[in-house]
Amino acid sequence: MTATTRNEPGPPATRQKRPRRGDAEGRQRLRDGTAGLFIHIELAIVAFIVVFPLLWVVGSSLGPGGGLANATPIPENASLDNYVHLFTQTDYGRWYLNSLYVATLNMVGSVILSALCGYVFARIRFRGRKVSMLGILILQMFPSFLTAIAVYMLFLNFGLLDSLTGLALVSIAAALPYNTWLMKGYTDNLPASLDEAAAIDGAGRITIFRKIVLPLMRPMLTFVAITQFTIPWMDFILPRLLLQSQDKQTVALGLFQLITNQYLNDFTTFAAGAVVLAVPITILYIVLQRHLVTGAMAGAEKG
Amino acid sequence: MSTTESATTSESPTPAGGRAQRGPGRAGLPSWVPGAASALVWGAGQLINRQVGKAAFFFGFFAGAIVTEIATGNYYSGMEFSPRGNGGFFAKGLWGLVTLGTQPREMTLTGLTEGDNSIVLMANGLIAILTMALLAILWIWGVRDAVRYRRTLNAGGDRVTSRDYFQRLWDGAFAYIALSPGLVLIVFMSVLPVLFGILVAFTDYNRDNLPPKNLVSWVGFDNFATVFSVPSWAGTFLGVLTWTFVWAVLATAMTYIAGMLQAVLLANKKVRFPRVWRSIFLLPWAVPGIVSALVFRSMFNGQFGPISQFLVDIGLTDERIYWFTDPSSPNLARGVALLVNLWLGFPFFMALVGGVLANIPDSYYEAARIDGAGPLQQFRYITFPVVQRVVSPLLILAFVSNFNNFGLIYFLTEGGPDNVDYRFAGSTDLLVTWLFKLTLDNRLYNIGAVMSLIVFFIVGTISVWNLNRSKAIREL
Numbered sequence: 001m002t003a004t005t006r007n008e009p010g011p012p013a014t015r016q017k018r019p020r021r022g023d024a025e026g027r028q029r030l031r032d033g034t035a036g037l038f039i040h041i042e043l044a045i046v047a048f049i050v051v052f053p054l055l056w057v058v059g060s061s062l063g064p065g066g067g068l069a070n071a072t073p074i075p076e077n078a079s080l081d082n083y084v085h086l087f088t089q090t091d092y093g094r095w096y097l098n099s100l101y102v103a104t105l106n107m108v109g110s111v112i113l114s115a116l117c118g119y120v121f122a123r124i125r126f127r128g129r130k131v132s133m134l135g136i137l138i139l140q141m142f143p144s145f146l147t148a149i150a151v152y153m154l155f156l157n158f159g160l161l162d163s164l165t166g167l168a169l170v171s172i173a174a175a176l177p178y179n180t181w182l183m184k185g186y187t188d189n190l191p192a193s194l195d196e197a198a199a200i201d202g203a204g205r206i207t208i209f210r211k212i213v214l215p216l217m218r219p220m221l222t223f224v225a226i227t228q229f230t231i232p233w234m235d236f237i238l239p240r241l242l243l244q245s246q247d248k249q250t251v252a253l254g255l256f257q258l259i260t261n262q263y264l265n266d267f268t269t270f271a272a273g274a275v276v277l278a279v280p281i282t283i284l285y286i287v288l289q290r291h292l293v294t295g296a297m298a299g300a301e302k303g
Numbered sequence: 304m305s306t307t308e309s310a311t312t313s314e315s316p317t318p319a320g321g322r323a324q325r326g327p328g329r330a331g332l333p334s335w336v337p338g339a340a341s342a343l344v345w346g347a348g349q350l351i352n353r354q355v356g357k358a359a360f361f362f363g364f365f366a367g368a369i370v371t372e373i374a375t376g377n378y379y380s381g382m383e384f385s386p387r388g389n390g391g392f393f394a395k396g397l398w399g400l401v402t403l404g405t406q407p408r409e410m411t412l413t414g415l416t417e418g419d420n421s422i423v424l425m426a427n428g429l430i431a432i433l434t435m436a437l438l439a440i441l442w443i444w445g446v447r448d449a450v451r452y453r454r455t456l457n458a459g460g461d462r463v464t465s466r467d468y469f470q471r472l473w474d475g476a477f478a479y480i481a482l483s484p485g486l487v488l489i490v491f492m493s494v495l496p497v498l499f500g501i502l503v504a505f506t507d508y509n510r511d512n513l514p515p516k517n518l519v520s521w522v523g524f525d526n527f528a529t530v531f532s533v534p535s536w537a538g539t540f541l542g543v544l545t546w547t548f549v550w551a552v553l554a555t556a557m558t559y560i561a562g563m564l565q566a567v568l569l570a571n572k573k574v575r576f577p578r579v580w581r582s583i584f585l586l587p588w589a590v591p592g593i594v595s596a597l598v599f600r601s602m603f604n605g606q607f608g609p610i611s612q613f614l615v616d617i618g619l620t621d622e623r624i625y626w627f628t629d630p631s632s633p634n635l636a637r638g639v640a641l642l643v644n645l646w647l648g649f650p651f652f653m654a655l656v657g658g659v660l661a662n663i664p665d666s667y668y669e670a671a672r673i674d675g676a677g678p679l680q681q682f683r684y685i686t687f688p689v690v691q692r693v694v695s696p697l698l699i700l701a702f703v704s705n706f707n708n709f710g711l712i713y714f715l716t717e718g719g720p721d722n723v724d725y726r727f728a729g730s731t732d733l734l735v736t737w738l739f740k741l742t743l744d745n746r747l748y749n750i751g752a753v754m755s756l757i758v759f760f761i762v763g764t765i766s767v768w769n770l771n772r773s774k775a776i777r778e779l
């Protein structure tokens with residue numbers, strides 16, 4: 001894991017040591033030049049393929065309002081009309097707040113619970129530890145949407161559907177086994193000598209956890225916090241199953257509605273909504289990419 | 304409490320006195336006696352062992368369970384007991400789980416009667432069973448404790464007061480207290496639904512049989528038989544399963560190969576501004592998947608999408624192509640879905656492989672160059688093996704997540720184009736999207752539950768196999 005923390009493509013290239021021999025050098029340089037050219041052409045093509053759909057949706061959101069046929073990557077008279085339309089004519093603001101509520105709750109709950117559970121599993125030997133960890137491993141394999149469908153049937157019969165807090169609780173529980181596993185793996189690698197020193201000084205378990213282990217866990221806390229904050233913005237199955245009334249929808253549900261129901265005449269509003277959803281998350285991911293890739297690696301190493 | 308116990312402590316033989324001098328009476332009781340007593344009436348064994356505090360602790364749970372049952376039930380003298388009418392939390396719970404209700408809701412002269420809701424009964428029964436399982440753990444603990452303690456006493460061990468025992472227990476209990484909030488959440492939001500889902504697979508709970516109007520009943524393995532042997536179901540299942548596997552393998556392989564290729568190119572020292580390129584290529588990974596999938600869905604819209612339009616404009620096709628809705632070309636839709644997945648998936652592997660590449664020491668390549676290895680050989684014998692070793696566990700994870708890639712397929716194609724040979728499934732439907740349609744759109748809960756079990760079985764097998772190879776299980 002430590003090996004991947006430095007995944008920046010190194011400091012500027014050290015000059016290649018080529019044999020410096022007149023003619024051969026010239027040919028070599030020529031070959032390097034064409035190779036470099038081809039590489040850059042390839043990069044440019046891939047970059048175009050990557051950027052075009054994104055440019056297209058941003059352009060559509062700024063262009064004249066209307067259907068899909070009007071969508072262009074580079075609009076002629078750019079305006080923010082679609083955004084105004086989005087916030088005044090649809091419930092987008094409401095959806096956004098709902099998603100924000102679920103995301104915040106999910107992040108806070110997940111971080112607290114998984115940090116605590118991870119710490120206990122990593123540092124305390126207690127009876128039932130092996131059995132519970134095996135249980136966590138098995139639960140983590142069970143894809144969360146399978147539970148979601150059972151949760152839906154249960155909530156349906158007990159009349160618990162349509163609650164944003166309920167949705168957040170189900171999300172926390174669904175991700176808890178995996179997050180606990182991550183936290184446990186990370187804490188295993190922290191030096192135990194610090195805890196022991198504190199214990200000799202008379203610190204209790206809670207104090208050790210809060211004052212010593214928690215600060216050291218910060219990289220993994222960040223990872224869990226980011227992933228758990230972003231998941232509810234993009235999650236579709238759980239909210240689709242658990243939420244029903246119009247004022248309880250989340251952004252993902254709302255966007256899907258916009259594109260399926262009013263497909264042909266309101267594509268540009270969808271585009272505006274997609275941009276408003278995507279921009280903050282995209283920036284977050286690009287800025288914190290190293291954390292995120294490292295965290296994903298750690299998860300895989302631990303199974 | 305403590306006075307009685309200190310009295311008994313003084314009675315017991317001192318270590319100096321040794322075993323042989325121990326008097327007869329209670330101390331010589333065979334160890335199974337308190338065990339049996341505790342098995343019948345919780346805490347009775349502890350009382351025989353003269354540990355009053357512990358006895359009260361176990362008896363408290365025993366009494367609590369009985370009081371719960373009586374208080375939630377309808378017990379009175381002279382009744383004719385029936386679990387439906389009189390049963391409490393436990394009795395009615397178990398009855399409900401076994402029978403799933405006996406009286407449907409009916410219209411009578413006085414209005415709707417209170418019928419049995421099979422699903423609520425089933426869930427309550429499950430909760431009752433989970434509670435009883437917890438109580439059973441306490442029961443076993445009590446019996447074993449009584450036997451063990453008596454055995455140590457008989458062997459001449461020291462007496463332990465209840466207070467000391469609980470003091471020690473409390474010090475060791477931090478783990479349990481800290482875990483309990485998470486445990487409660489998982490039991491009610493994950494374990495209970497999973498068990499419930501498994502049970503539904505063995506019932507006839509579907510749109511034709513919805514409680515509280517109708518009663519649901521146990522049907523054994525009928526649903527499994529339906530999925531595997533009724534031709535239309537079996538055909539759909541096999542078709543969807545095959546495509547799911549093909550999809551998962553191709554999607555994983557394509558993203559991995561493309562990601563590695565891109566990372567190797569970016570690591571080339573001739574590339575100028577590698578960071579800028581890298582950030583551009585990371586965009587598909589950073590943009591929320593639902594947004595990208597919906598954008599591609601619009602781009603590949605048959606009637607108005609820009610790609611169809613473009614192909615017509617440059618004269619490559621005469622008429623618009625209906626990418627995801629043309630039933631006569633299912634493989635076109637599948638191919639496009641794979642390409643879109645490639646767009647979405649390659650940046651992650653690129654970032655990953657890039658990280659690994661940055662950590663391969665330059666000296667490896669220097670040595671290879673001195674030995675006369677060309678770029679391809681360097682890739683074949685240095686880069687690829689190193690990358691492969693680091694990335695392979697992630698490949699398994701990627702395979703599993705592609706196997707269950709609900710988001711992409713559902714948002715992009717909604718399973719389309721339609722397939723007339725399939726039941727409630729289209730040509731690009733994966734097992735999970737089919738499962739979703741079965742449950743939510745068609746309310747075939749029982750068949751959906753069977754599919755969940757099958758998906759879990761497949762994914763679980765792969766994960767267990769992966770787990771066995773990794774160090775995770777050894778670290779338990």
